[in-house]
Amino acid sequence: MRRAVWLMLVLWLMGLPAMAHESRPAYLELNETAVGRYDALWRTPLLSGMRLPIALRFAEGIRTVVEPVESELNDSLIERRVIDAGPAGLVGQRIEFIGLQASITDVLVRVSRLDGSLTTTLVHPAQPWIEIAATPGAFSVAGAFLVHGIQHILGGFDHLLFVFGLLLLVSNGWMLVKTITAFTLAHSVTLALATLGAVRLPGPPVEATIALSILLLAVEIARKNRDETSFTLQWPWVVAFCFGLLHGFGFAGALAQIGLPQRDLPLALFTFNVGVEIGQLMFVAVVLSLRELLLRCRLPQPAVLYARPIASYGLGTLAAFWFFERVSSFLS
Known part of the structure; x- marks a missing residue:
């Protein structure tokens, strides 16, 4: 039964990028x-x-x-x-x-002034206009970048699929907490380092490698399905931490596109990262809630039998497609 539930959740996640295509800002x-x-x-x-x-x-x-x-x-x-x-x-x-x-x-509005100040505002369909304000205060900056962080992670389907893969890979509750926490700490570190200019990596190869990390995770899920063992299955939090360092560069690339206000850079960086973590926790909560809800439903035996292999192969196929698509985009 649990296998069929995971399959249904994978199919739901694989459909999200298509729906999101219509809502690009x-x-x-x-x-x-x-x-x-x-x-x-x-x-x-x-x-x-x-x-x-x-x-x-x-x-x-x-x-x-x-x-x-x-x-x-x-x-x-x-x-x-x-x-x-x-x-x-x-x-x-x-x-x-x-x-x-x-x-x-939505519409993302970015205004830079001669004095070096920079503001970013997200305009929603409910209020289809913006009135340009003077240089915003700290509270306004914090609120804006908190929302940016939440919206970025909820629209970052490669990051969400990696987290979903961790949920498929780790069944022990305490180990799952350690694994998600390690992933969070790691991408927070590289997000800060890349945003502050301490470390720089080119964006397209990073995005391709993020897709590869999901593919490698799908391979480990397939090994678990065959009752095999590996370093990843024994120490998932270590692997999550290593891949989290990579995903942090992806978050930094998105933040660079928005632009950081130099006067409130630490505050903007901190609240953006908090927003990413809030969005990630929201996603985990939704997936686990849907899982518990679907567990209460009676599913046909064939669906239960083949669900986990189909889920892992579906995750791997989508990740492989992303990887080759992204590699070809920066090699062409």
Whole structure:
């Protein structure tokens, strides 16, 4: 019965990336190059080759100095322009995202100023506009990066599948706590080191190796299914710690895309990491709750018999696909 439950959870997880494809965030970047003048970059994701119907609208007091120029990437459309908001800049000005309320897409807004301050805000469909505020206080920075951390881990399906693989691999409750804790500590260390510039690794190879770590975990799950033993099965927390160091670089890459406010860098880094841990615990709680719920259901005997092998092979197949896809992307 437990095997069939794990299979159903694996199939559910494998379907998440497809659903998430529709909710990739749009992105607006505003860089102040002179007093009141900004370089604007507006990126909207493509869905099945079509642009999401979201339009950018600036307040009436903001004039376009250089007309928009569009370029198309594989997964998004990029629009660049130069705007002038006057001597007061963008503070107090409203930017609207027409059509956002009818979608499931968020918009990440990043504003950098001449004084070196940097703010990032996530705009949701429920409130499809943003009013640019002055340099935010510590509480605002902490709240924003806490939310960024939670949303990043819940949208990072490779990280979630690795955690799910740990749940498949470790059945002992106390050992599971040690294993998840080791993974958390490890990626917290490399997240901090990479973000602060102490260690640097190129992003594409890191992402490919993260996929490989899931594949290796699937191999160990298959060994467990055959009642074999290995170092990973005996010391899963050690392996989780080693792979966690790798996953931390993946988190750092995502954080670099958001941008850290230099004035509140330690606070932003800390709260982002806390958000990642909260999101990870939420995921573990949901998986374990669904597992207990499904255990109460009566499933056919064939499903119970073949569930665990299918689960491990399904996890490995998806990880292998990601690995070759990511390797080919930076080798081409």
